Amino acid sequence: MELLPIIIFFCFGLVFGSFYNVVGLRVPQNNLFKSDRSYCPNCKKTLEWYELVPVISFLIQLGKCRGCKQRIRLLYPLIEFLTAVCFALSYWLFGVGADLIIALIVVSLAVIVIVSDSVYMLIPNKVLLFFFPLLILTRVVVPLSPWWSAPLGSIVGFGLIFIIIVVSKGGMGAGDLKYFAVLGYAFGYQAILLILMLASVYGATITGVLLIARKVDRKSKVPFGPYISLAVLTVLFFGQALIDWYIGLFN
Numbered sequence: 001m002e003l004l005p006i007i008i009f010f011c012f013g014l015v016f017g018s019f020y021n022v023v024g025l026r027v028p029q030n031n032l033f034k035s036d037r038s039y040c041p042n043c044k045k046t047l048e049w050y051e052l053v054p055v056i057s058f059l060i061q062l063g064k065c066r067g068c069k070q071r072i073r074l075l076y077p078l079i080e081f082l083t084a085v086c087f088a089l090s091y092w093l094f095g096v097g098a099d100l101i102i103a104l105i106v107v108s109l110a111v112i113v114i115v116s117d118s119v120y121m122l123i124p125n126k127v128l129l130f131f132f133p134l135l136i137l138t139r140v141v142v143p144l145s146p147w148w149s150a151p152l153g154s155i156v157g158f159g160l161i162f163i164i165i166v167v168s169k170g171g172m173g174a175g176d177l178k179y180f181a182v183l184g185y186a187f188g189y190q191a192i193l194l195i196l197m198l199a200s201v202y203g204a205t206i207t208g209v210l211l212i213a214r215k216v217d218r219k220s221k222v223p224f225g226p227y228i229s230l231a232v233l234t235v236l237f238f239g240q241a242l243i244d245w246y247i248g249l250f251n
């Protein structure tokens with residue numbers, strides 16, 4: 001495998017990650033296309049081109065706005081870096097083909113959900129309504145085997161989260177419910193179970209660490225979407241390896 005295309009995918013990932021930050025931040029406020037220039041949310045200063053270079057600008061400005069010295073959320077460069085790594089991994093693992101397209105769509109959805117849910121505690125319907133038909137279409141071109149694994153995955157994902165919501169009385173929200181229905185279609189009924197299991201493990205572990213570090217308390221509402229997205233990315237790239245490892249434990 002040549003290095004150059006991997007680097008190119010990484011750079012595309014940085015640029016797309018930067019765009020997904022904007023999508024995740026603006027779609028819930030209905031102003032994705034209203035103002036075309038990015039600005040500091042604190043002092044409203046319009047950002048110059050050299051303040052918009054993914055990751056690099058953040059590092060050069062030491063994480064502060066040049067106008068008002070307000071700290072810039074660490075989330076933004078992290079999202080850019082995460083998208084870049086995932087784009088490069090997608091190409092590296094899947095090569096050029098239909099699987100690469102599916103991987104890039106799934107990565108895009110997962111990343112936008114992390115942004116919206118971290119900042120606003122919601123997963124926008126508009127984002128799900130954009131990606132759901134796209135994933136249904138790609139599953140027509142590249143069906144799972146058996147093909148009915150996709151619709152069944154949707155039903156299983158929706159059903160499980162519905163039960164969890166009823167039992168836990170609000171541990172998860174309607175956004176998580178719809179997100180799982182969309183993901184179930186892309187991954188099928190078996191992988192969606194693995195995603196739910198991993199998301200719970202990530203959620204419990206990270207919330208546990210945050211509790212000990214006193215970054216959150218027991219009453220804080222913690223968005224679950226980012227953990228679902230991290231589980232999605234894990235299963236997308238390492239699902240088969242995980243399953244092989246798990247089965248290997250019993251042999």
Ligand SMILES: [Zn+2]
Nearest residue numbers: 040043065068
């Ligand atoms: Zn500012």
